[in-house]
Amino acid sequence: MTEVAMELIDLKKTIGKKEIIKGLSFTINRGEVFGFIGPNGAGKTTTIRMMVGLMSITDGDVRILGNSIKQNFKKAIREVGAIVENPEMYPFMTGRQNLLHFARMIPGIDKERINEVIAVVGLEKVINQKAGKYSLGMRQRLGIAQALLHKPSILILDEPTNGLDPAGIREIRHYIRKLATEENVAVIISSHLLSEIELMCDRIGIIKNGELIATQLVNDTTPDNINLTQVTLEATPINQAIDLLKTNYEIDVVQEGNQLIFQSEKEIIPNVIKTFVKHEIAVYQVGVSKATLEDKFFDLIGENTIE
Amino acid sequence: MSNFFQLVYNELNKIYIRKSTWAMYGILAALIIGGAILTNSFEDLDKYENDNWREVLQEENAALEQEIAEYESDDFILEINTSEIEKNNYHIENDIQPQYGAWQYVLENAGLLSIVSLLTIIIAAGIVANEFRWGTIKLLLIRPITRTKILASKYVSVLIFALFTLLFVLIFSLIVGALFFGLEGMNPPIVIEQGAGFADVSAISHILSEYGYGMVNLIMMTTFAFMISTVFRNSSLAIGTAIFLMMAGNTIVSIFMEKPWAKYILFANTDLSQYASGGEPWVEGTSLGFSIIVLIVYFIIFQLLSWFFFNKRDVAGN
Numbered sequence: 001m002t003e004v005a006m007e008l009i010d011l012k013k014t015i016g017k018k019e020i021i022k023g024l025s026f027t028i029n030r031g032e033v034f035g036f037i038g039p040n041g042a043g044k045t046t047t048i049r050m051m052v053g054l055m056s057i058t059d060g061d062v063r064i065l066g067n068s069i070k071q072n073f074k075k076a077i078r079e080v081g082a083i084v085e086n087p088e089m090y091p092f093m094t095g096r097q098n099l100l101h102f103a104r105m106i107p108g109i110d111k112e113r114i115n116e117v118i119a120v121v122g123l124e125k126v127i128n129q130k131a132g133k134y135s136l137g138m139r140q141r142l143g144i145a146q147a148l149l150h151k152p153s154i155l156i157l158d159e160p161t162n163g164l165d166p167a168g169i170r171e172i173r174h175y176i177r178k179l180a181t182e183e184n185v186a187v188i189i190s191s192h193l194l195s196e197i198e199l200m201c202d203r204i205g206i207i208k209n210g211e212l213i214a215t216q217l218v219n220d221t222t223p224d225n226i227n228l229t230q231v232t233l234e235a236t237p238i239n240q241a242i243d244l245l246k247t248n249y250e251i252d253v254v255q256e257g258n259q260l261i262f263q264s265e266k267e268i269i270p271n272v273i274k275t276f277v278k279h280e281i282a283v284y285q286v287g288v289s290k291a292t293l294e295d296k297f298f299d300l301i302g303e304n305t306i307e
Numbered sequence: 308m309s310n311f312f313q314l315v316y317n318e319l320n321k322i323y324i325r326k327s328t329w330a331m332y333g334i335l336a337a338l339i340i341g342g343a344i345l346t347n348s349f350e351d352l353d354k355y356e357n358d359n360w361r362e363v364l365q366e367e368n369a370a371l372e373q374e375i376a377e378y379e380s381d382d383f384i385l386e387i388n389t390s391e392i393e394k395n396n397y398h399i400e401n402d403i404q405p406q407y408g409a410w411q412y413v414l415e416n417a418g419l420l421s422i423v424s425l426l427t428i429i430i431a432a433g434i435v436a437n438e439f440r441w442g443t444i445k446l447l448l449i450r451p452i453t454r455t456k457i458l459a460s461k462y463v464s465v466l467i468f469a470l471f472t473l474l475f476v477l478i479f480s481l482i483v484g485a486l487f488f489g490l491e492g493m494n495p496p497i498v499i500e501q502g503a504g505f506a507d508v509s510a511i512s513h514i515l516s517e518y519g520y521g522m523v524n525l526i527m528m529t530t531f532a533f534m535i536s537t538v539f540r541n542s543s544l545a546i547g548t549a550i551f552l553m554m555a556g557n558t559i560v561s562i563f564m565e566k567p568w569a570k571y572i573l574f575a576n577t578d579l580s581q582y583a584s585g586g587e588p589w590v591e592g593t594s595l596g597f598s599i600i601v602l603i604v605y606f607i608i609f610q611l612l613s614w615f616f617f618n619k620r621d622v623a624g625n
Binding site: 259 | 443
């Protein structure tokens with residue numbers, strides 16, 4: 001039984017006469033890592049700002065564990081930890097002073113919890129330095145620490161791997177997965193780095209020009225997607241191979257050098273090879289690649305246009 | 308409610324953790340010490356402190372009268388010197404020996420109130436605008452606290468800063484005054500001019516009333532700076548306009564003195580001490596009650612504007 005953590009109901013935002021967000025509706029479940037992707041200017045950050053009450057909602061609603069961010073702000077936001085855009089901190093205070101500052105704003109956060117959070121993001125060594133001297137990666141970690149202080153049910157991170165080195169990215173990714181599976185936190189991550197999203201998320205929502213154009217499970221194995229398997233095959237004599245594929249399997253083949261590229265269902269590959277062997281065609285290699293998220297992404301959004 | 312104290316604690320912490328705030332106190336301390344050194348070296352402070360102080364005063368009076376005779380046509384000198392003579396006479400008639408000491412020095416430093424106003428304006432101008440500049444406003448507003456409460460905590464913190472700074476001026480002046488000039492007693496009488504001539508009052512009550520009247524202007528200009536800071540999210544603009552108005556306030560009133568609406572100008576009403584001396588008010592049609600009502604109306608307008616803009620605003624990127 002999945003529990004809904006956040007629900008967007010026909011969310012709209014109009015600034016002046018321009019409709020920035022044109023009716024977003026989707027839900028995010030507890031224990032799920034949801035990737036929110038789209039080209040620049042698609043409305044990701046605007047949507048996140050409305051989720052956390054920084055921007056007023058023109059129409060529709062955001063419900064957090066059933067509480068409307070509009071009508072019941074305090075109850076709704078209590079369950080949310082977030083970084084919106086860059087992780088900005090008070091530069092004249094140390095990392096720890098920054099965390100103490102935000103801890104004072106929510107009852108029930110003790111010193112122990114603060115130390116715990118510092119350990120989680122790995123800032124023990126620099127926590128007593130001024131935040132103004134932090135690198136972007138360190139600030140990102142401090143930002144995440146700040147968002148985790150009050151054990152939120154929903155964690156919203158805007159471009160969380162920005163400025164982190166590869167090791168840091170892997171660490172954060174690992175931690176986000178852990179939060180979702182072990183503590184049943186719903187994590188919402190916005191990004192334009194598709195490969196990152198793919199590795200971290202269970203599900204992605206693709207937004208373009210203020211509209212949600214698709215939501216998709218990352219490890220999607222529904223029959224629909226089997227078609228997307230792409231086969232690369234090297235065989236000689238190549239012309240005979242093309243003919244066989246056309247006549248026996250009705251597959252259109254593209255020839256690239258001495259390689260054949262075609263789309264087909266994964267299951268027929270063994271049959272194809274058997275047929276080739278029967279006709280004494282030498283098969284040197286067969287490659288199967290799943291269409292990547294990136295291909296899907298560009299399929300869905302068309303070209304990268306900003307209106 | 309304890310939550311609100313935590314918010315105020317946070318705000319004060321952010322004010323006092325910065326070195327620039329301590330630099331402000333450094334400047335105040337330098338002014339107070341510097342003032343004491345100047346007073347000490349240029350004025351003959353001991354001249355009354357012997358048994359013939361009555362004669363010293365009489366000699367002074369004679370000199371003042373001679374000056375009046377010399378500059379016959381000068382009304383300014385006539386006024387000043389006459390007042391000085393009357394004061395000296397009051398000392399002689401009531402047998403109050405003039406003294407110069409710490410209390411007197413504290414009283415003279417009431418002029419520093421304008422510096423305190425200036426510093427408080429700088430703090431008020433930054434307290435909201437800086438959060439926007441640092442980008443930390445986003446982290447403040449995504450807590451289970453209403454925007455009204457956050458704004459209120461910031462305003463209260465500004466007032467507490469003003470109070471601390473004022474206390475610093477009072478206490479530090481008293482200490483420096485005591486070190487340089489000695490203490491005249493725990494609460495010595497001070498001779499001041501009141502509506503019906505001179506009178507002696509207790510030093511502490513007079514100091515409190517002097518500083519108290521000054522607080523009116525301080526609070527109004529601080530609230531104004533706070534409003535500009537909140538509405539325009541720009542601390543320089545807030546500092547600039549508030550200081551300009553503080554300096555030019557009286558001139559503005561003078562320019563529009565003849566207009567029937569002059570009495571509604573804020574600065575026509577900020578000096579409440581004018582009603583205590585019992586004379587004609589500065590601007591026609593004002594009275595203590597009238598001024599208090601005008602001040603309250605301005606105060607409410609400033610607060611409402613701050614509150615409205617802070618609550619309404621979409622917090623977008625910079």
